Structures are given as C-alpha cells and as structure tokens.
Amino acid sequence: MEQGEMILAKDLYHLEALYGIKTHFQFKNWHYGTYDNKIRQLINGKDKFFTKKSVGQNGFQVLALGEKSKALFDSKYVKPELEHINKAMDELLELYASFPIRERSHKIELLNTVCKSIVDAQTTELAEVREVMKQWKTTKAGFKNKAEKFSEQETLEMIELIIRKEWNKKLLD
Numbered sequence: 546m547e548q549g550e551m552i553l554a555k556d557l558y559h560l561e562a563l564y565g566i567k568t569h570f571q572f573k574n575w576h577y578g579t580y581d582n583k584i585r586q587l588i589n590g591k592d593k594f595f596t597k598k599s600v601g602q603n604g605f606q607v608l609a610l611g612e613k614s615k616a617l618f619d620s621k622y623v624k625p626e627l628e629h630i631n632k633a634m635d636e637l638l639e640l641y642a643s644f645p646i647r648e649r650s651h652k653i654e655l656l657n658t659v660c661k662s663i664v665d666a667q668t669t670e671l672a673e674v675r676e677v678m679k680q681w682k683t684t685k686a687g688f689k690n691k692a693e694k695f696s697e698q699e700t701l702e703m704i705e706l707i708i709r710k711e712w713n714k715k716l717l718d
Contacts, residue, residue: 551577552650554584555657556637562660563712564633566626576685578657658691659703663716669704671697
C-alpha cells in the first residue's frame with residue numbers, strides 16, 4: 546500500500562504504540578497526527594530507501610520503496626522482529642482497508658489521535674480523551690484542535706474499536 550508521508554508517520558507510531566515495536570522515533574503531537582521530523586529526513590535522505598510518486602489527477606504524492614529499499618530488509622541487518630513487523634503491518638493495512646476509501650485518511654488520523662490521546666490521558670474515558678484532544682492544537686489543519694476536527698461520536702467509536710482489539714492494554718501502561 547503506497548502511502549503519503551503523514552500516513553507513514555502514523556504507521557510508525559501505531560507499530561510502536563499498539564504492537565510494541567521500537568521505531569526509535571520521538572513522536573510528538575503534530576497538526577495532522579503524531580510525528581517526528583526524522584521521518585522526513587529518512588524519506589528525503591540520500592539512502593534512496595523511498596521514492597515519491599504522483600498518483601491521481603491532482604498529482605497527490607505517495608511513497609514507494611526506492612532503489613535501495615532492499616537494504617532495509619537485508620537479513621544480515623534485520624532482527625527476528627521482522628516477522629512481527631510484517632504481521633503488525635498486515636493487521637494495520639487490513640484495518641485501514643475496512644475504512645471507506647473516501648474516509649480512509651480521516652479515519653487513520655482519528656485512530657492515531659485517539660491512541661495518542663489515550664496514552665497522554667492514561668484512560669479510555671471519553672471525556673478525558675476529548676479533553677486531551679482539545680489541548681492538541683491543529684491550526685494548520687483548518688481546525689483549532691483535534692476535538693474540533695473529530696466529533697464525540699466518532700471518538701467514542703474509535704475508543705470502542707481500540708478496546709475491542711485490546712490495544713488499550715498497550716496504550717495504558
């Protein structure tokens with residue numbers, strides 16, 4: 546699944562927060578979700594692990610594996626966790642595919658926001674999660690904060706999904 550930079554950043558956060566896979570990024574609340582600027586450096590780096598590709602009529606750019614991406618998966622550098630990473634990504638991509646295509650980016654950002662808000666609040670209680678979302682400023686995203694961007698109902702539905710998948714146990718430590 547070719548994705549844009551911000552979805553890749555959310556994937557990395559989800560791998561760490563939901564599956565316990567160390568990414569070694571320092572995620573912070575960003576306008577469109579959790580982010581570490583080192584992700585941009587990796588994508589645009591000289592290593593050529595990724596390449597940008599325009600898709601669709603609007604020329605939206607996604608990331609595809611670049612000419613040197615095989616080095617990322619070279620068995621002499623990869624630890625046994627690769628199988629765990631593959632399984633986790635398969636589960637995430639399956640979840641993403643379950644979201645309606647027109648809402649997919651919105652839902653992935655919602656999942657990312659609710660996960661990080663649960664971590665910050667250390668609870669799955671809707672009112673407390675929403676309070677954390679109110680503190681998460683998003684002026685570049687066209688909303689003042691995450692609580693303004695995402696409704697109470699969709700936040701509640703995402704909390705329920707997180708609990709059904711038992712991800713809350715990972716997020717609440």
